[in-house]
Amino acid sequence: MPDSTVIDYDGLIPNNVGLNEDLRVRKALETWHPGYIDWWKSMGPEGFQDFPVFLRTAIGVGSDGWAKYGFVKMPDYRWGILLAPAVEGRTIPFGAHKGEPAWQEVPGEYRAMLRRLLVIQGDTEPASVEQQRHLGSTAPSLYDMRNLFQVNVEEGRHLWAMVYLLQKYFGRDGREEADDLLRRRSGHQDTPRMLGAFNENTPDWLSFFMFTFFTDRDGKMQLGALAQSGFDPLSRTCRFMLTEEAHHMFVGESGITRVIQRTVEAMKAAGIDDPYEIERIRALGVIDLPTLQKKANLHFSLTLDLFGNEISTNAANAFNSGLKGRYREDKIEDDHQLTSSFYPVLRQRDGAIINEDVPELSALNMRLRDDYVVDANDGLTRWNRLLKTSGVNFQITLPHVAFNRRIGEFNAIHTDTQGNILTNEAWEATKETMLPSTADNEFIISLMQPVREPGQYAGWIAPPRYGIDNMPGDFEYVRMTS
Amino acid sequence: MIDFQTDPTRYRHWKLAFDGPIATLTMDVDPAGGLMDGYELKLNSYDLGVDIELADAVQRLRFEHPEVKTVVLRSGKDGIFCAGANIRMLGQASHGHKVNFCKFTNETRFSIEDASDNSGQRYLAAVAGSAAGGGYELAVTADYIMLIDDRRSSVSLPELPLLAVLPGTGGLTRLTDKRRVRRDRADIFCTTEEGVRGGRAVAWRLVDEVVPPSAWEATVTARALELAERSDRDGVRGVSLTPLNREITDDAVRYPLVQVALNRAGRCATITIQGPADLPGDLRGVHDSGAAFWPLAMARELDDALLHLRLNEPTIGILVFRSAGDPEQVMAADSLLEQYQNDWLVREIRLLLKRVFKRVDMMARSLITLIGPGSCFAGSLAELVFAADRSIMFAGGSNNAATLHLSALNFSAYPMGNGLSRLANRFYGEPETLDTAAGLIGDTLDADTAEANGLVTFAYDEIDWDDEVRLILEERASFSPDALTGLEANLRFAGPETMETRIFGRLTAWQNWIFQRPNAVGETGSLKRYGSGIRPDFNTERV
Numbered sequence A: 001m002p003d004s005t006v007i008d009y010d011g012l013i014p015n016n017v018g019l020n021e022d023l024r025v026r027k028a029l030e031t032w033h034p035g036y037i038d039w040w041k042s043m044g045p046e047g048f049q050d051f052p053v054f055l056r057t058a059i060g061v062g063s064d065g066w067a068k069y070g071f072v073k074m075p076d077y078r079w080g081i082l083l084a085p086a087v088e089g090r091t092i093p094f095g096a097h098k099g100e101p102a103w104q105e106v107p108g109e110y111r112a113m114l115r116r117l118l119v120i121q122g123d124t125e126p127a128s129v130e131q132q133r134h135l136g137s138t139a140p141s142l143y144d145m146r147n148l149f150q151v152n153v154e155e156g157r158h159l160w161a162m163v164y165l166l167q168k169y170f171g172r173d174g175r176e177e178a179d180d181l182l183r184r185r186s187g188h189q190d191t192p193r194m195l196g197a198f199n200e201n202t203p204d205w206l207s208f209f210m211f212t213f214f215t216d217r218d219g220k221m222q223l224g225a226l227a228q229s230g231f232d233p234l235s236r237t238c239r240f241m242l243t244e245e246a247h248h249m250f251v252g253e254s255g256i257t258r259v260i261q262r263t264v265e266a267m268k269a270a271g272i273d274d275p276y277e278i279e280r281i282r283a284l285g286v287i288d289l290p291t292l293q294k295k296a297n298l299h300f301s302l303t304l305d306l307f308g309n310e311i312s313t314n315a316a317n318a319f320n321s322g323l324k325g326r327y328r329e330d331k332i333e334d335d336h337q338l339t340s341s342f343y344p345v346l347r348q349r350d351g352a353i354i355n356e357d358v359p360e361l362s363a364l365n366m367r368l369r370d371d372y373v374v375d376a377n378d379g380l381t382r383w384n385r386l387l388k389t390s391g392v393n394f395q396i397t398l399p400h401v402a403f404n405r406r407i408g409e410f411n412a413i414h415t416d417t418q419g420n421i422l423t424n425e426a427w428e429a430t431k432e433t434m435l436p437s438t439a440d441n442e443f444i445i446s447l448m449q450p451v452r453e454p455g456q457y458a459g460w461i462a463p464p465r466y467g468i469d470n471m472p473g474d475f476e477y478v479r480m481t482s
Numbered sequence B: 001m002i003d004f005q006t007d008p009t010r011y012r013h014w015k016l017a018f019d020g021p022i023a024t025l026t027m028d029v030d031p032a033g034g035l036m037d038g039y040e041l042k043l044n045s046y047d048l049g050v051d052i053e054l055a056d057a058v059q060r061l062r063f064e065h066p067e068v069k070t071v072v073l074r075s076g077k078d079g080i081f082c083a084g085a086n087i088r089m090l091g092q093a094s095h096g097h098k099v100n101f102c103k104f105t106n107e108t109r110f111s112i113e114d115a116s117d118n119s120g121q122r123y124l125a126a127v128a129g130s131a132a133g134g135g136y137e138l139a140v141t142a143d144y145i146m147l148i149d150d151r152r153s154s155v156s157l158p159e160l161p162l163l164a165v166l167p168g169t170g171g172l173t174r175l176t177d178k179r180r181v182r183r184d185r186a187d188i189f190c191t192t193e194e195g196v197r198g199g200r201a202v203a204w205r206l207v208d209e210v211v212p213p214s215a216w217e218a219t220v221t222a223r224a225l226e227l228a229e230r231s232d233r234d235g236v237r238g239v240s241l242t243p244l245n246r247e248i249t250d251d252a253v254r255y256p257l258v259q260v261a262l263n264r265a266g267r268c269a270t271i272t273i274q275g276p277a278d279l280p281g282d283l284r285g286v287h288d289s290g291a292a293f294w295p296l297a298m299a300r301e302l303d304d305a306l307l308h309l310r311l312n313e314p315t316i317g318i319l320v321f322r323s324a325g326d327p328e329q330v331m332a333a334d335s336l337l338e339q340y341q342n343d344w345l346v347r348e349i350r351l352l353l354k355r356v357f358k359r360v361d362m363m364a365r366s367l368i369t370l371i372g373p374g375s376c377f378a379g380s381l382a383e384l385v386f387a388a389d390r391s392i393m394f395a396g397g398s399n400n401a402a403t404l405h406l407s408a409l410n411f412s413a414y415p416m417g418n419g420l421s422r423l424a425n426r427f428y429g430e431p432e433t434l435d436t437a438a439g440l441i442g443d444t445l446d447a448d449t450a451e452a453n454g455l456v457t458f459a460y461d462e463i464d465w466d467d468e469v470r471l472i473l474e475e476r477a478s479f480s481p482d483a484l485t486g487l488e489a490n491l492r493f494a495g496p497e498t499m500e501t502r503i504f505g506r507l508t509a510w511q512n513w514i515f516q517r518p519n520a521v522g523e524t525g526s527l528k529r530y531g532s533g534i535r536p537d538f539n540t541e542r543v
């Protein structure tokens, strides 16, 4: 067994999984590699493939400093296969097989279910790269541009992580699925990505920040649940991916914080107290807070759809089989089998939203979504603290979980952001007060003017507090001359 | 009570739309519209109530819409075509309900194929979203299956890996017999929960064509029109299937032409059919009579009565068929059906009679036909004599003698599921007896002649009649209902196997066995555990 804390950078594919000794998988991955590079060049960040970018690359998977920074052209980025170190004597933490040694190989009876979990997770990774590919040209600064590309290359690496598992453990089917991951296209009518939110547009930087705040957080929850898996290679893969996912959410959270900061500064300078004086605030070239709230409403509700049906047999099966746990399963104190417990689920019944206790195993999607809502709410506190200290009378809140849903219990009803049920007419009449209107989006797009001088920032966003890797404020994160 | 009568204004789960020669039948199941409490019809899953509407729609398309040459089957829901029979419904249903549910859904599937094969009304399944289990079985009744190639939509028969039961609505049999899928591929397909999509679905002949979403709507329309062009359907004015006039009391079900009298103590129902009172003289008259034309009216009433007895009167073990009327009138009706057999409406009526008589064959009840004085078992109605497990004819009474008449239709119009006419089935292995019977077409046959020619089981005279009839019924009622069902289902169908007999005999029989076994319905069995996330515990013994 190779030392899994050391990454082998000698071959084409950096890894800590002993790829050199595993000829079959190495060959499969090397065969897949050119297709990946083609995909990256055609579907990755548009217009910036030839410029050196100040990117972080993982050089170790231990807790002792795993990142190294340096300039690299994105197609030359060293995408690798990195698993968190194996835990000696790990056992399956939940479900019917709880307490048995964790699987190092795929159990035959769960092969199809596990493959499906991997493919669905894997499909989201390249999808967000595709969604964000046009954003480089309107970056509000080189700092933000670099952060975008960092997120993009890491999503690319997450794809590699899933593809490695597919190719190592799932034979011919796995190879076909790996190829299909490169063939689907976000938003494409004929070959869309598998999940709805990953086929939406990310047309502007406000959307990007909201996406990384809300939708990457879904990734965090899903990975957190998969990191508990009794299939050890999946657990180790996801544990390492989580460290990267945390950075993506930081980009979103700090990005919106900087937008808010800039808006309240501009309002103060112009002597505007009322956050609803939208026209006057917009005239200052900053994004008004009610529009931010609408964007949050949109991205939150789209992301909730990713959790699927509240009551789900698939989720129950995945848990009982030991393949996908709950978020932070290891921190939960119960029997970890859930065969006799109940969990409250918000349901829609005859035009009312009610709470109903259902067998806990079948409510795992609901539970993960509940955990997500708590986590997202925590994330809002920094924004709201800033708003409070700035003296502006406004707080960003999460809409009701029934608001603007297309999947699950509430897909057939309309509600306002408080969860009050609306008629179709009332919804049509009020939806633009709750979701971005065309005019709102046009205004946001109008602000998206690129800023490419080192140390300079677009007028709608404040500079960050610290540079990447402690670089000075005027550091040239992307060298626009190749 | 489960009611099989409905009409489009009352549908909860289906929508019909018409555009010239193309009709679109859209499945959009109301989750709250289950026939019973305790389950939600999610993801376009169905129960008997959904299928009753489907059967009604298929029937009305044939009678009320002669202009429709292609029926496009599609889903009103995003990402799902149909998820098949509702699992929770199956989990809670009684064994008897499951069996009758499967039988009816199978009959409905065959009625779709009957429209395609014989009425020039072709079915096109436009599968956008996943078609799983009964959803795929529904699609596979169509002439042509299109699957959207969005890299998500698939067709599957996940019953075995997911539920430890069979795709019992013809799925297994249609794979090999209709779609001609190679058996080892069929084996893979039926053990792969997620099913097959895209190019492989075409290569394995599970579907006929995959189409990318951008070309989907245009291709569906194009294929529908291509199918329509190949149709020989030529009618213009449909016949409206007006509501049946039905009265249900404690011990009777009465329609104008069909009366059911229940003898609960004897576990016996007597079904008396009234012959025609007046008939039109020509084809125009047939069309003008519409739903009131005797063969059509009688067939609809009898069909409803049979379904009512199946689902609502499970302890009635014996059906006694009687008739009353003028046999010459029945023969006159048969002449119209024979003379104008190329007319679209007459063709539909003959095909409906065929299906109703098949429904008789599929009754899990003992069938006894009594041919008494004043009866009119002639031509088409005589099918009830040949469908019976025993037929008894009254001999004697010279001024009011019982008679039997054969018409050409007995030899050609009403094949059974095994492809044979009831007479050919009866005389399987005696071709010369069948030939002799053909020579009797049009003759008025008395009891002795009928018995001598093997057309009835017994002829009894006045002295024996009452006692013999009573003894037969009492003896029958004393046997095990299960064993009788098995016996009758075997003896009714002689000779060759067809896809239809294989589905009702082999597939359904195995499914009904599995439905009784603990691995499916025990406390730790698959149907009970389904959706709980807990895996079933199987008894590993192979039987």
Ligand SMILES: [Fe+2]
Binding pocket: A125, A154, A155, A158, A219, A245
């Ligand atoms: Fe990711």
Ligand SMILES: [Fe+2]
Binding pocket: A155, A216, A219, A245, A248
């Ligand atoms: Fe991410």
